[in-house]
Amino acid sequence: MTEIPLQSRRKFIKNMGYISVGFSLLGACIGSEDPTIASRATYDGKLPGSIGRAKTVNAWLEILEDGNIRVLSGKVELGQGLRTAIQQVAAEELDMDLDKVQVHLAETGLTPNEGYTGASASIQNSAMSVRYAAATARQELLGLASKKLNTPIDDLLLFNGIVKSKLGNKSLTFAEILEGEQIDKEVIVPVPIKNKAEHRYVGKSIARTDIEGMVRGQAGYIQNLRFPGMVHARVVRPPGYESKLLTLDETGLKAEVPGVLKTVVKGSFVGVITEREHQAIKAEQYLRNHSEWTTSAPFPQIENLFTHIKEIANDPETVRNEGNVEAAFKGVETIKARYTKPYIKHASLGPACGWAMFDGEVLHIWSHSQGIYPLREALATMLSMEAEKIHIIAVPGAGCFGHSTADDAATDAALLAMEYPNTHVRVQWSRQDEHLWDPYGPAMIAELEASLDENNRINSWKADVWTDSHSQRPNKDAGTVLAARYLETPFTMKSRGYLGGGHRNADPYYNIPNMKLNAHYYNGPFRVSSLRSLGSFTNIFAIESLMDSLAEKAGQDPLDFRLKHLEDERAIAVIQKVKELTASQNIADNQGVGYAFMRYKNTDAYIAMAAKVAVDKVTGNIELIKMWAAVDVGEVINMDGITNQIEGGLIQAASWTLKEQLTFNTNEITSTDWIKYPILRFSEIPEVEVAIINRPEEDAKGVGEVPMPPTPAAIANAIYKACGKRVYDLPITPEKILNG
Template identity: 50%
Template sequence: MTPEIAPQPASSRRDFLKSAGCLTIAFVLGSGPNLLAGASRAADELPEILAKNPRINAWLEVLADGRVRVLTGKTEIGQGIRTAVAQLAAEELNLPMERVEVVLAETGRTPDERYTSGSASIESSGMSIRYAAAAARQQLLGLAAQQLRVKASLLRLTDGVIHTTDGKHRLTFTQLLKGKHLQGEVKLPVQLKARSEYRHVGKPVLRDDIERMVRAETVYVQDLRFQGMVHARVLRPASYGGQLAKLDTAAMQHQIPGLLKTVIDGSFVGFIAKKEYQAKQAQDYGIQHAQWTNGPNLPAKQPLPELLTTLPAITRRAVNKGDMSSFDTAKTALSPAAASLSARYFKPYLMHGSVGPSCAVALVDSEESLHIWTHSQGVYPLRATLAALLKIPPERIHVKAVPGSGCYGHNGADDVAADAALLARAYPGRHVRLQWSRDDEHAWEPYGSAMLMQLDARLDAEGRITHWQNNIWSDTHSTRPGGKPESLLAARLLAQPALPAPATEVSSAIYRNGEPLYAIPNQRLDAHYVQGPLRVSALRGLGAFGNVFALESFMDELALQAKQDPWEFRLRHLTDERAKAVIRRTREMIKNEKLAPGEGFGLGFAQYKNQAAYCAVVAKVHVAEEMGTIRALHLWAAIDAGETINPDGLKNQTEGGMIQASSWTLKEEVLFNEQHVTSRQWETYPIFRFDEVPAVTVAIIDRPNEKALGAGEAAQGPTSAALANAVFQACGKRIRSLPIRPEKLVQIKES
């Protein structure tokens, strides 16, 4: 595979479009007649990202051959964005799917949509493309009506051709636009296609990239190869905070054939070689012979849950509802029929666990412009960060997104891109491919934060929750660079390092989903931001995974305290009918399932961020304490993501989320000693193997008249709670500290 270098940022957009042979439309929409028979919906508000960037040519290009090129600033990280946005554009323009081309995030080419995160791809980029395509259809039909001198209501747009209803007149895009560029912006009203006429949206469309993955074809950034490319590796300190003391590069150059250059800047060390194996040999030599000073010791001797509550904290009262003044279970007398409950839950540090270690390709060309191929979730923020790191104008940096083998949040993608950029600057004129090793990835990626959740509640005589208090201790859940080089590993190691400053406020990601959706009159939530010992950033779901695990485990414990069925207990505390619907649907899904000895069912529910997709999960597990096994047998999920664009894609996301969350819940935990992370290989950081993956069944509650909601992270928290609740039903033992491993059940028995 020898990809061409994309147009340099210095090139004008007009020049690029001329070379691409396309006709770009941009225009002002006024309040005109209904330009498509049967259309019945008018957009009453533009998506926020479209309102900020309303030029149609930022989102859509109509090509001379009747195809359409869609431009999205989102990257493909497994969520199927390429397929979904193609469906939306094809629908509004009455095109077959194969005539829609999708260009993913690339600086100077696609809109700046910041990061692909927060399950927001469809809500932001997808809806922007829908409205841009609808606007394009309106304008094309209006132009054709003028040229043919017929009423717009007598025209149809089908398969890239505009024709009259009697078939006597037709215009191709080439005939209609005649090579001209129409200028302007998308403005309301935008007439959307009637749902009754949908051909693509709401229908399952298979992702063609999945077959390519299965066949091990060239899909990922790790697969990129360029003519004349050289290979690189980096050498990291022996401990957190370590500094380079000595490395004999002369002896190394003599012993490693093919070693082209060793780059040392402070404690940043990189090796460039002709072949990948030679670069790996250089890295291995450095590991064996480099001398480092040690950084400060990590607090490995103190249990992590205990440590979190003793660290200096910044506190925010995020929720304060009703009257909590009398809520003190230790001092306030309760009526004989009332009850209170207190429980503490813990989530450890988690890895992204990407199957393919982070990789990037960088090139400094003859004009001293930097080109980066990366699996970063944000090409524009990465460009700004590299500009600050390298002290060059952003216009001289071109960043192109290429899917990576595994993502799930802010892993090492931005770090490896910075590593590659620094080495490409030291070795200009050649593509430099920098591949992290498994040890690099496991030891240095930014992890999902450890969290401690203390929940306290009170029930009245009827078993209703009257008071609810939640205290959360957590590190931040995002240190994405966003233009700040101090968030990059390499920047911290340079001779003139950029060091991150401690956060001064509590991020809302810490208490994401920490407020229950249930109708509880008196509530209080205090979020305590602490700076933990390990490097952390965004991992799928952010704080929602730990918070929903705690909240929904606690709901089961409260249901037991109230002597109520867990399903009915939740339904009694919900007023949102859509929330009730997903819970009821899961109960219907398992009505014919039977439990054998040692098996149990468990339920978990959440609306992601309390504003995105609703998801309920039921887990069926088998616990065999004498054999030391906990096995997830089957997971069922009901999900309501509003209008479903691609049912197949929504199921993919939900199934994958449940399986990943099961691995987090039952197996995964980052461990460290006083010097460094010790979970540096799959043997010391085990994840689910194929034979451990449970059966998964997903039911979609489609609501075509509702707003499309983000769904990519909806299943994580509910799955964890469902598993914990199922383990309790199977063996009567409550595990509140993740991961739920068999030895913890034994410890409960012994205690």
């Protein structure tokens, strides 16, 4: 099917009528007078991948009648400050005050299709696409104004939506220049961008304007979205992944629960629509108690999980093989260790919510999905609809990085809205739904072996990683959305998803002459998908823990040992910076400071970090006192935003390291609430100090996933320093310290 052109889609959506959830940014203006004319530098490098999908300026920004700019991005705001960063970039290139730039995120038919928001790629893809589109727009506006004003481009000034002659006697607004049209010029290199040394906004700490609303409880989230005449719905979940509906007795439902409007049964998908939310909860409970289902295959015993993983794994695939590891290992002593990570949850504080309304022609959906276009593809396949007949608007939800249950809640709402048209249907998941049906981060095993040469340098390194898929996000394969698997004709997943994420960062960034990496893929018993940093969390935990063991064997300081295996000046700089940050620490007898380093994906941002802990040697209790991080993301767009992301990521990763683990028995998942699945509490949050090394001359990289992988290794290394016990299996608990 041919995609409707962007402008046609916009007119189509405008004419059909809908409620659009938008957020304007009233950023602080920095000056209101004409700035000094900034010089331009020619960018002739590679354009971001997102521009390959949306090549023209008007795919990325629109000139409004009042002279303001509306920037369009297909990415979503997850609390990472992306909206502010995009606003900064656009305002910079078009020489606009910040409050004259609006940012509209993620709406099908309006914003570019940028796939998913993930992999720390939004800055280098979306924000940089906006940069080059805005720079192209500037040149086009100057060219058009030159003709209209009969003035050479070199004699024109462009600022705050106006182009005027340097003499000041002639001027045009952007709207007057374009006369109701938009700029459809293709973005191609070379692109003249503003000289980075003359930036007014980029590289500065521009405060996010949405924070105050969050603090005051005024922020709008999908869970508290409301529409006139709306109805509520819940879905009866099967007792297990493979369970099928045998019988459903709804004869007494309406007598038991007032306000029931409709029960929808489509194969093993059971939903109920009611007037009020509490009625939906009661109706779901009634139907669950009056239904029979087949049983699912048993889960493995939790204590045998990692043995089970090895038993069901495929034969290994060699991902990297340099030098001759086997020959290098002969006749020398090696260090071996096995590291494990359990299944962990996204653990969103707010359970998923989805909205849908079918007007008889178009299915409108409101979702906190992190990929609205891929979700649209999955729904189009499931519903046998044209994709252009599905209109999805991204609405903020509770914070979560990765493939959460948001897409599934939207799918529930879509199915029910099709059965109850012309009414807004709200599906709210329960806490139990969220904990039981979350696509977890998969359990992993990393087995490492390394040797030192006569100079106490690493001579050979071998890694074997056991991993499930790390992304089964929605796409044209309808089996990627949960409800589709339970319809009369169920959709099953056609592929395993993204397996490569399991060995991300499993090959060390250090200079090692002999290196081999094998990946062992398995298809596990639980639903899994992408969770912040994918396999890097496990792999860097293993690598950086072993690096400390190798440094100890070599009789060297752990940071100095790492530095001896690096030539990259940027890698060396972050390690030296974190060494400087921790140099003045006083360490008590029961305390320790541990370190870790990583370059994310071995191609992107750099981070070195440290953690200070205290360990009670009698009880095994761990106190995480402080964490430090030195980070290099290349060009900094928003210093405050990067710092916030690093701080939040360190804390979330510390929670994974010390607390989080899916629990289950052979019949069911048992960690169904916050008591059975504990997370780090406010009283346990450590002090965090972050140093950012800004390199404007380098490409800008994302940072959302960067703080996660080194955190468990830094904490584990600190615990070893504090009490002499090395823990190889996450989470690191008092019991493991005492029994280690």
